[in-house]
Amino acid sequence: MTGLNHGMTVNRMFNSQSSIMNKFLFSIILIMICSSAFGTTVKKLYEISIPVYSQSSKERKEAITKAFEELLIKVTGKKDIGELEEGQALLKKSHRYIRSFRYEAIEKKTTENLESDAVGAVDEQGFDTEIKNMPAVSVAIEAEEPQPEQNLIISFDEKAVKNSLWRSKLPVWGKTRPATLVWLAVQDQNSRRLIDSSESLPLLEYMSKYAYKRGVPIVYPLLDLEDQINLNVTDVWGGFKDSVISASERYQPEAIVAARLYQDPFGIWESRWSFYQDSEELQWRSSAPDQDTAIQEGIDYLADKLAEHYAHVPTSGNENSTLITISDVNNLADYDKVSRYLSSLSAIKKVFVSQVQMNEVIYQLDLRGSKNALKQAISLSKVLVEVEDPFAIDLPESRFNYRLMP
Numbered sequence: 001m002t003g004l005n006h007g008m009t010v011n012r013m014f015n016s017q018s019s020i021m022n023k024f025l026f027s028i029i030l031i032m033i034c035s036s037a038f039g040t041t042v043k044k045l046y047e048i049s050i051p052v053y054s055q056s057s058k059e060r061k062e063a064i065t066k067a068f069e070e071l072l073i074k075v076t077g078k079k080d081i082g083e084l085e086e087g088q089a090l091l092k093k094s095h096r097y098i099r100s101f102r103y104e105a106i107e108k109k110t111t112e113n114l115e116s117d118a119v120g121a122v123d124e125q126g127f128d129t130e131i132k133n134m135p136a137v138s139v140a141i142e143a144e145e146p147q148p149e150q151n152l153i154i155s156f157d158e159k160a161v162k163n164s165l166w167r168s169k170l171p172v173w174g175k176t177r178p179a180t181l182v183w184l185a186v187q188d189q190n191s192r193r194l195i196d197s198s199e200s201l202p203l204l205e206y207m208s209k210y211a212y213k214r215g216v217p218i219v220y221p222l223l224d225l226e227d228q229i230n231l232n233v234t235d236v237w238g239g240f241k242d243s244v245i246s247a248s249e250r251y252q253p254e255a256i257v258a259a260r261l262y263q264d265p266f267g268i269w270e271s272r273w274s275f276y277q278d279s280e281e282l283q284w285r286s287s288a289p290d291q292d293t294a295i296q297e298g299i300d301y302l303a304d305k306l307a308e309h310y311a312h313v314p315t316s317g318n319e320n321s322t323l324i325t326i327s328d329v330n331n332l333a334d335y336d337k338v339s340r341y342l343s344s345l346s347a348i349k350k351v352f353v354s355q356v357q358m359n360e361v362i363y364q365l366d367l368r369g370s371k372n373a374l375k376q377a378i379s380l381s382k383v384l385v386e387v388e389d390p391f392a393i394d395l396p397e398s399r400f401n402y403r404l405m406p
Helices: 002-037 057-076 085-091 114-125 128-133 158-167 202-213 225-230 233-237 241-251 291-310 332-344 371-379
Strands: 047-052 098-105 150-156 180-188 191-194 255-263 269-277 280-288 321-327 348-357 360-367 384-386 399-404
Touching: 047 057, 057 085, 057 098, 057 150, 057 158, 150 158, 180 202, 180 233, 180 241, 191 233, 202 291, 225 241, 233 241, 233 255, 241 255, 241 269, 255 291, 269 291, 280 291, 291 371, 332 348, 332 360, 332 399, 360 371, 371 384, 371 399
Parallel strands: 180 255, 321 399
Antiparallel strands: 047 150, 098 150, 180 191, 255 269, 269 280, 321 360, 348 360, 384 399
């Protein structure tokens, strides 16, 4: 008996250690994701997927217009782009911006036959005879509406879309965007808890999908022991700013959101959101008949505010030209990397090499946005870091100094 107990104890220890190791590995993976997430590049920004019922030309045309409006919302950050005169003009020509399209089947979730499931369940419990002897009952089953069986995936021409937006004096939000760390507290019946991103929850799935639809990269905390020590559900629920910001420091996010979500006695979903970025602080609320809409409204407000800060509208005048000095450019590969990077920024219209000396390159930049918009765009990347040049006292204010990061 002693040996048996010892074996059970060893098994419990092994299972416990295995569980701890799995959580540890999961934490490492999430830390890697979060560490590389800030200043995140939104992948496939100019590719939109729309569910369709058929491959008819009529439905394809409607889907293309819908997809293009979704793209414009993502790129401009304006949810009402389809209501603006400039947006409506672009939507009428949506087919002109297509690079390619394809259809992909939607993977369907398989469901077992309801009758065989029921019989199998009662058979295992020994009630099969009683079920068979029961009188037949007629059950009316409402037919389900047909669901789309395929996605139309449309790739739009990035350069053509950007040029049209700039000509229309509309903002353009680049691919590199600030990652927002989201602390989410939910009240379920009479209890409140912080939502763990490792859980498979429809709430988290919808939030992530809708944030992606708006082009907002979001990440979640690990909620490991360190997070539990630094922050609890009361801090998030009560909107205690200092505690939230302090607990977020380990993730080094570009922005932070603390949100709480609950259903009132009348069935209405209420949400409150607090946003922190540098010295800026915002709060907003939303009320909706369902949980998804409450989440959607909160993400929409977040996306709108970030776009106001980072999406660039073309400007005119002296603000449209500047010099930038990049140091630690040690070889042709570094030079190519910097040149490609500068050319990729939506805030920059043209890039010219002004001077090359030793490991330093001076570029002249023609800007679409302001100089401040350029600095914001560069700050989101891990390509360049701003440096102070002690010998640049007499240089014009229009010159910036950066160093190429290894």
